[in-house]
Amino acid sequence: MGNEKLHLDTHQFKVVGTRPVRPDGVDKVTGRAAFGADFTLPGMLCGQVVRSPHAHARIRGIDTSAALALPGVRAVVTAADLPDLPSEVSTGGESPINFRYVSLNVIARDKVLYEGHAVAAVAATSPAIAAAAAALVEVDYEVLPHVIDVLDAMREDAPVLHEDLYTSGVEPKPAQASNVAARTGFTLGDTAQGFAEADIVVEREYSTAAVHQGYIEPHAAVASYAADGMATIWCSSQGQFMVREFCAKLLGMDVGNIRVIPAEIGGGFGGKTTVYLEPLAVALARKSGRPVKLVMTRGEVFRATGPTSGSHVRVKIGAKKDGTLVAGEMVLKYQAGAFPGSPATLGGMTGFAPYDIPHATAECWDVVSNRPKCAAYRAPGAPMAAFGVESALDELAQLLGMDPIELRLKNAAKEGTRTLYGPKFLRIGYAETLAAAHAHPHWSAPLGPNQGRGVASGFWFNIGGPSSAAVHVNEDGTVEVVTGNPDIGGSRASMAMMAAEVLGIEVGKVRPMIGDTGQIAYSFLTGGSRVTFATGKAVIEASEAVVAQLRARAAKLWKVEAGEVEWRDGHAHCTKTDEAREPLSLRQIAHSAGKTGGPISGAVSINAAGAGPGFGTHLCDVEVDPETGHVTVLRYTAIQDVGRAIHPAYVEGQLQGGAAQGIGWALNEEYVYDAQGRLQNAGFLDYRMPVCSDLPMIDTVLVEVPNPGHPFGVRGVGEVPIVPPLAAVANAVSRAVGLRQTQLPISPPRLLAQLDSKGR
């Protein structure tokens, strides 16, 4: 079918909505783009991190003397080289993050809490010497019992990871430490009343495995430390300002003494919104007096960086005979990994969000266990909750004999619907995605034997936040746009296009760039589906500031008032009726800028509000091989309200990428641990992500219900598309085999066992 676009307003654009060649494309396909591991400096040392072989152990002592004695070794650091931060959540203008946990995750102090937990780092004159030195670091461990599964970790007799962790959000306050970090909850209406009104109730438990973001580029950092106390870091991350802030906290440095230069990023998906190597590289550079490079292997990425949480979710939904939803209940238990901070609360906020349910509750539990600390992954927490809710709705539709899209349409949230987490929605386009799905040829295409079709929807809030942009007009009329956000999903192209739209020039005349922390004002990181929305808003405002200057310069040349100059199609037009003036192009005004007041540029910093929520609906066809349990995805269509697609090809790519990752989550991906709590599949050969040959072409439909909070109607798009696939795939398999799928991944052995137990 390909890719389609449904416009629901009539605003006309000249650049927005076109598909120019991406400005970073040539560098990336020719290998010229410089990623984190590509940086080298004169005199640079090679570093290696020493990691725990145990899932849970007390550190009795670390002896680095043998490593330091090895010729070529220049420095060894342990937790003793970093400040021992207090356990407190920063408040006020600070970030609400417990930096003690961040610090202890970067390098263990008293205990190791998962296999792969860093305990020391070495820097030497060659990789071979660094590896030999790492092997010479002697760590005296007292091995402790460990716990991997979230339900096991919640048991009263479970090994406790943190002796000072008491469950927050429960009353009375617990007297004993446990692995349950927090309970949060949301209530709307009265669920007892709602279920009493229901004619039919469905209730099941669902589980998902921890899955990794699977970015191609491993973490890498180069750091130097100057004699005047200035550190410079070259690294790949989702935010150079985040790296600066986190390193300052963890190393006890002033923010002003750290400069972070962003590299190209080979994927992040939320997993590069924290630090791992960067503080260690700075500590090694500070100690050795030489620049230091640290690069993770793939095994280190799997063992020591955040996957998203595995989950156990119980969902109960009540409805009237006509399909009207009257009550919903969710209990979510999410793995946080070794330190508190799973996205369980976000799961509780998002699961029921697509629906107008008068009575609903969500109870969310954040649980630590001996796994790497979880990190954000596209729409953190939402896919697991949606898996439960959207599966329950599919089952409800089957029991009611209803079309599952019509069931969703009947109950779809719209403008004015109150959410479980409190506020009412403003303008949203969920129902429009359902209508598009229902009308799509995919929905009515015939199915063959052993085949099934699933539908599921998803929601994400999308966010705004602090963003900065600078727009400089060059003397030949070309334009540079500088922003502070690493380009993960094509934001450079979108920034250039929005500037070109405002300036009225060809997008090819606009060069987008990403500034380091010394070149552009603060920008919150690339995440939360915020950059095209929030940083785009800053670019639009900076471009408008440039247009104001261009009009003023033309007015000066024409000796008229600026209010008598209009900017249209890249030219200044004099509107003073008694003055006949030839329009002046941007290029002409730029050429004479030196004579009319100096260079023309605009710089804007904003804290963007008005992010419009996003909704998507996915259709999936599968075929199940009854002999092997293997599931083939035959056809997949992703439909989403994107507000306004600035560069539709990039937006389609976001939908396709999210769908592909969600399909992997549904069918194959999981962490496999042995009895000692050691990860058994820390590589792409055994951790099975989908590849091109596993997937059909993923068709997309872009529904455009403009966001009134953005000048061009933009909504964030990057996170919604990973929310529906888990349930879309599971619902398709459930219908293909006649067995409700409640546990992910639906791997061939698991499905075959189900089929065998049913005698099929």
Add this chain to the structure above:
Amino acid sequence: MATVVLQGDLARRCTGGLTELEVDAADYRELMSRLGERYPALVEAVRTHTAVAIDGEIFQDPLLEPIGPHSEVHFMPLIGGGAPPVRRLG
């Protein structure tokens, strides 16, 4: 008077179970000041980890956002998305 609507857990901990509070305030800072006079525990509880929705629009780092006489205000957890929840202006 604007209406501040609280989730049950927050109300139990901070307002003796009251889930709707009427407050006369022109902006968020004034709202917090007024709430602080009556419910200091509530202001302390929402000082961190909390975003605010004013008439359906979510603000992650509120201070001077205007509040109308008929506004509806909700406190809610910060939403970080593919990012740790950070409320910070550099």
